[in-house]
Amino acid sequence: MDLKKVVEKLGGDYDLLRKDFEKVSGTLRRFGFSDYESRAYLGLVALGPSSAGFVADIAQIPRTSAYKVMKSLQKKGFVQEQPGRPLSFAPVDPSELSNRFKAEVEESFAKIGSLKDLLSERGVPQLVYTIMGKERVLDKITEMLEKSQHTYVISSPSLSVVRRKLGKRVVNAVARGVKVTVITSPFVKAPPGVRVIRRKGLIATDVISDGRTALLAAPDLSACGYTDNEALSKHLEDFLNRMGSSQE
DSSP: HHHHHHHHHHOHHHHHHHHHHHHHHHHHHHTTOHHHHHHHHHHHHHOSSBBBHHHHHHHHHHHHHHHHHHHHHHHTEEEESSSSSSSSSEOOOOHHHHHHHHHHHHHHHHHHHHHHHHHHHHHOOOOOEEHHHHHHHHHHHHHHHHHHHEEEEEEOEEEEEEHHHHHHHHHHHTTTTEEEEEEEEETTTOOTSSSEEEOOOOOOOEEEETTTTEEEEOSSEEEEEEOOOHHHHHHHHHHHHHHHTTTT
């Protein structure tokens, strides 16, 4: 399908539409969407309930990847499979997603604010270091696991990426007695031997090791804040444990 000809035939400005599409797609990627997922979701919003193949044409993603992309969006709670044949998908209403993202962001900033207040009351220096670059962030997450002696808690919408980096280190940590807790999206595969908590709408990646070191990373893992302040780390761990308990 020649999308440019279709848009122009309908009287639209293809170049302007493409720029808007790319801008919104980039925003969605910052919230954990892959490039194909952001394109597919926007295409589905424009089309309404449609087949994976039709979405692929509009979103300009490979047809061979379309069904896998739609099922991934479904698992993340962004689209819904429609009953009947042929198989089709419908987008979750953008306003619902907006409310979900706002709630998560507000929750994160409330958490940061409460930590700031707590540390100010106790007169504890606020030592948070910024780490830039996806590989460096993943290296720090790996280092925290390797140094864990008692507990390791990770909450992430990007668990598959983190898991590839960690490899067998999770199994090794469990074998040496570390209690590993993973908070992740529904249906995402978790490492064996760990406590798993399923939660929809995760945005940031949080990691706490032994209640002593903590890391809070961007959705795409491009940057993170890291602290070895024990009071700050313990507060984050308590927050994640409460969040996990509310889902069980």
